[in-house]
Amino acid sequence: MRRKVYHPDFRSEQEEANHLGAKRLMTCGPHSFNAGTPAVHAFYTQVLNEEERQRLCQNMAGALKGAQLFIQKRMVEQLKTVHADYGNKVQTYLNKYNTEPKKNTVHVYSRPGAIPASSKM
Known part of the structure; x- marks a missing residue:
């Protein structure tokens, strides 16, 4: 059973x-x-209303901003097949993100409870 x-x-x-x-x-x-x-x-x-479309485009561009340019262009072309405005808005945000200076950031990941490397020395 x-x-x-x-x-x-x-x-x-x-x-x-x-x-x-x-x-x-x-x-x-x-x-x-x-x-x-x-x-x-x-x-x-x-x-979607206009405000929701705007957020969707911002989120899509934010997700794509770290991708290589050829991937960004290919994705924008795909979005333009959905709606020209969708692709164009995402491209506008990508242009803005791509002209911003790159930040030199280092991401450090650790397990909870792990002892930092600096305290081992």
Whole structure:
């Protein structure tokens, strides 16, 4: 006999609709678009408001700013296939990030409870 597995963060579609707001779930549903309209384009143009689009573009550019330029350019071209404005806004932020002076930072990672190297000397 198999036991049922309980997933505390599992939500039914109705619970998800109540959690996220019915507009967002229904707008992103699989049957709510014409067959020729990509879902990502519809999400960008119909679901997100202007402020949310701006944050999405900032976040995307922030994630890409550490990548090599050819990767940034390739990704921007992909974003332009979703919506020209999406790609152009991300490119604008990347241009801003790429002209900022690079910081000489060193990242040091340690385990919790580890003894610093300087105290061992």
